[in-house]
Amino acid sequence: MSQNPDKPHSSEEKLSGVEDGQEESSDNPDRSVRKRIRQSAPGSHRDDTPKSSPPRPVSIEELMETAKGVTNMALAHEIVVNGDFQIKPAELPEHSLEKKVRDIVHKAFWDCLEAQLKEDPPTYDHAIKLLGEIKETLLSFLLPGHTRLRSQITEVLDLDLIKQEAENGALDISKLVEFVIGMMGTLCAPARDDEIKKLKDIREIVPLFRAIFSVLDLMKMDMANFAVSSIRPKLMQQSAEYERKKFQEFLEKQPNSLDFVTRWLQEAADDLVKLRCKMLPPHCSDDSATGGASALSSTAVQNQAYLKLLKWDHVNRPFPETVLMDQSRFQEIQLELEQLVVTGTVLLVTFSAAGAALVDVPGFAEKIKSIVKVLLAGMHHPSFNLQESLASVAEKVCAELNSCLSQHGFTPFSAERETVLKGQIQAVANPDNTICKLLDSRIQKFLENYLASSHQKLLPAVPGGLSPIQRELEEIAVKYVRLVNCNKMVFSPYYDAVLGKILTKEESRLVGKAEES
Structure with a gap:
């Protein structure tokens, strides 16, 4: 099923609701942002810093307004800098009180609906209310120009007519539900085709209603995320001014904030x-x-x-x-680069030990990278033992190396050569390792060149010795430079x-x- 041209594109209006919902559903991340700002705000760590002016009293109203500004600014910034940003439904913890209460209320509602439909004659009060909600949801997916679809939905889901049919015992609820499923199939994204097909296989009316509302919730998420992707180009143009304004409001309430x-x-x-x-x-x-x-x-x-x-x-x-909101992103990139230096060093000493034999063997470098990635996962945790992990890396690399040499008709390593290679790999744990320092210096130079030429579309040439990790390095560089340029665009007047x-x-x-x- 292809996506219908009447697919909803309600961007700005829906994004407004999305932003409000995001504020309510992502309380902890926002509180985290505000906490980081307070922790790094002037006065937190600067007993030795002379104050240019004494702090003035701040009212509760001002603090709440500032907090709301930080929340909105964080959301706008997230949409701009994160190309993969998506709104996701809030999921309650499995054994939380909130989830238990919600499940009890939902079960009571559906049990009541089932009881009404089993009466003789059936009572349709709850079912009609649900049809009204479905109608409003379907209409919310449409743009003003979708007159044909709007007319169809309004005509078939005419609640006054449905009530009259129910009172006269002439209501065919199955026919109405069939229309709803067909309309959902018309409006949904192609990714939801399977969910729509599953709806057609449900025969009992109450489980079908529950499944319909579940799929409608997914469609609401799709619409919201489509609105986000549609608004991103416009938001990128306006976000710099918006973030700068919100940051200025924060500065006015925090003395010495630069x-x-x-x-x-x-x-x-x-x-x-x-x-x-x-x-x-x-x-x-x-x-x-x-x-x-x-x-x-x-x-x-x-x-x-x-x-x-x-x-x-x-x-x-x-x-x-100025970069507080992106501290976790910069830290993540920093950790990725540190692991990439270790990976690159292992590859370099391995290829150096093997000579030209394995340089052009397809998949060998990727296999070594996957070994290093798995065994060095969590290398920045306090409990991680780099020396022990590199010993395991050395064992796995030597085994893979000998297997590959034998497979391609080369002589496997002797025990002596294996010992030398293992020692070189384990030496990567030394902070003064010459090869690590060299690769790190070249990576920093590559990023420096990329920043200096970031207005150009082409990436600068990758320095020697980095070709085995070129793809990973370029992916990190693109993410890093995009982040830097977004921050520069916002805060250049302050800088x-x-x-x-x-x-x-x-x-x-x-x-x-x-x-x-």
Whole structure:
């Protein structure tokens, strides 16, 4: 079944309801966002930071309004930065009191409906109410231009006529339900075709009504998610201004709320100044020093700052205020990159040990990557033992290596060569491992180049040694740069204001360094 052209596209109107529902159903995530903001807000960790002005009293109303703004901002931001964002129905915990109460109420309702339909003659009060709800739901899926479908639904599900037929014993409930199922099949997405077919196999009226409402709930989710995907391009244009406005409201209620951002950007500028100073010749003129300073642009400092987020100490150091909503995303990317460095190093030493024999063997690199991924799952948990896991990786890799060599007519590794390779793989656990450091440096350089050229559609060339993990690296890079660019778009006015002072000071430092030399 193909999707009907009358498929509902009610985007903005439905998204409004979706947003309200999201606020009510995702209480804990929003509370988590507000908690992170409070924890990293000024005053949480800065007894040593001079205050520019004393905090003023904040009313309960202001706090509630700010909290609502954070909630809405978090939802809009999630839709923009997460291409896979979907609204899902809230699921109550299996043994929770709420679920028990809901199940009892639902059972009582359906039992009552069944009892009414078994009366002689049947009573249709509950059934007619359900048909009215179904009618309203079907109509809600339509756009104003869907006049033919609207007329059909209104005509067949005419509640006044249905009541008259029920009173006169002429109501054919099965015929009405058949029409409902047919209309649902017309309006549903292709992914729901199987659910619609299953409805046609249900013969008893009460289970059929229950199943119809279950599928209608799925269709509501489909419609809401279609609305989200439809509105995303428009939302991307408007979200920067919206998020900036909400963030400004937060700043007005929290004194000194850019301290961590200032410190973060200052450190990034310091990193670049150190690099520029190293590059200055021993005896340089004022002009050359000024040229070095001019290269320290706002964009370069911001890129360096965002690269620093991939090496952040999330346990001991507060996150910059502007990127708080995305702290978990940056942390996830950081962990993915750390595991990718280990995977790349294992592949590199394995291919180096095997020589040219297995470089072009289809599927071998993917097999090694899958082994490493499985055995290193959870490597960032406190209880994880990297040394032991790498010993298991070494055993599995050597077994796979010898199997592949034998399969393709090569001589398997001797016990001595196996021992050497296992030792090289286990040495990856050493924080000072030379190969790990080299791959990590090249990955950081790749991300730096991608940030610098993010306006271009093509990814920069992958540095040498990273080809076995190129696909994974590029997937992470795309996700990372999209996240950075979304944040830049929102907070660039704040960064420009902070960097205006920083860059002036750093330019003076560079000129001073040049004069000293």
